[in-house]
Amino acid sequence: MYAIEVLVAMLISWKDYLTRKFMKPPVGTVVGLAFTAEQVLCSVLRQKDGNVFWEVDASFSHHSWTKSLADFVKQHKLQGAPCYFALTAHWYKMHNIDRPDVADAEVFNAIKWPLQELTSQSADLIYDYADLPANVGGQKKLLVVALARQEVEKLSRAIFDAELELASVSIEEFATVELTPLRQDAIITLVQEHGEEVVLNIVKNRTLYFSRRLKGFENIGTFSEVELDMGIIDSLCVQIQRSMDYFESQLRQAPVKELLLKLDTQFTDFVSQKISTAMGIPCRSFTPNIECGDKLNFKMASFSCLGASYSHFVKQQSETADIAPKRHAEEQREVSH
Known part of the structure; x- marks a missing residue:
């Protein structure tokens, strides 16, 4: 997350970046984007009274999506809203590699070399990884995703030009997990x-x-x-x-x-x-546990798009669940005193 923010800040002036960063967003509203082979898909989720509603759906062609997205954001007054985008398989490569026998803090740098052996040496890549919770024969594996830096830079720039706050970059395998x-x-x-x-x-x-x-x-x-x-x-x-x-x-x-x-x-x-x-x-x-707006249904939905945006609310739920036991413990201590 931090690395992505630094990358985007490098593409625009820090003054412009910080202005966008602290722009007051519409309350409880999240924008999701999915970049498929055919088009760019967009969904807007809004939280009301504890429920998440899928309110708006749109699609843009690849050749004009940057302008279309900017117009869409202005039309629906979404300036400053967090934006989560997911990529489909045409945009990235996924690899299973052995987990390096190094400290956790050193894993990211250590996988650079085996990853280069699996991809083009000349390609300028951005990569990330996830530990798999179960492995064959106890041999620890990593799921590594690599994509072209140039593509991420273009997508990030377009999202900031549309006055959205880039919150996360994901892939469809992980985006759809958020909906389960x-x-x-x-x-x-x-x-x-x-x-x-x-x-x-x-x-x-x-x-x-x-x-x-x-x-x-x-x-x-x-x-x-x-x-x-x-x-x-x-x-x-x-x-x-x-x-x-x-x-x-x-x-x-x-x-x-x-x-x-x-x-x-x-x-x-x-x-x-x-x-x-x-x-x-x-x-x-x-x-998914999402309420559909008028004329919207899950049969027509991009689950990569919905999952990317819904991850915002999943994270909120997780943070709330983590805070609750701590708050309860503090209340118990106050009572005991």
Whole structure:
């Protein structure tokens, strides 16, 4: 987060940056952006009375999105609102690498060299990593994401020019995790942006344990129920079962308890019912804990976009949960005195 802010501050004057930084934002309002292969998607979430509402949805073409976003922000009076953006797979590379045997504070610098061996030596990259909570045979692995510095600079500059506050940069694998229910049991989510690969995540306690992309389903939205039932759903079941087997046998985790689907097809409920019957596991449409505004529904939504912006409220909930026990302890001490 700090590194991103410094990068953006370098692109504009510090005076301009600080002016934007301390601009009074609209209360409880967050802007989410998702950069897909085809377009730039935008969603506006607002918190009211403890609930989160999805109020506005928009899409911009790549060739004019910077101006369109600036106009959109002015139209909806969003100046100063925190902006969270997520990238789809066309923008980055993901690698699993061995965790260096160094102190935690030194991990970031230590992974630079193995990462260079996996990518172009000449590429100027920005990278980040996440520790995986479960590993095969106790061998610690890192999930490392790398993307071109030039692209991040362009996106960051456009967001600040639109008078939004850049809060976070994410990728779709992690953005969609933010939308999952907070529960101990493992769940599988299958999420697909329009015309793209299916992202299969296995999640527990809103933490990513395993992720892979399912190729060959990019055109699933063009098939009828009859066509889906002629082998496509069976192929999905095979890929799901392989992921479950790996999760249970290799990562030594308890079985998955539920499947949540958000696929690029109008027949998601039909697919869910077929998968549930075939695999003997509850399967349903993926419905985040967000209230939809007029003429909006989750079937049309970009979950990368919604997840990126919803992470703002997830973080708030987490911070509140951390503060509550401390406050209770302080109250108990006051009573005892």
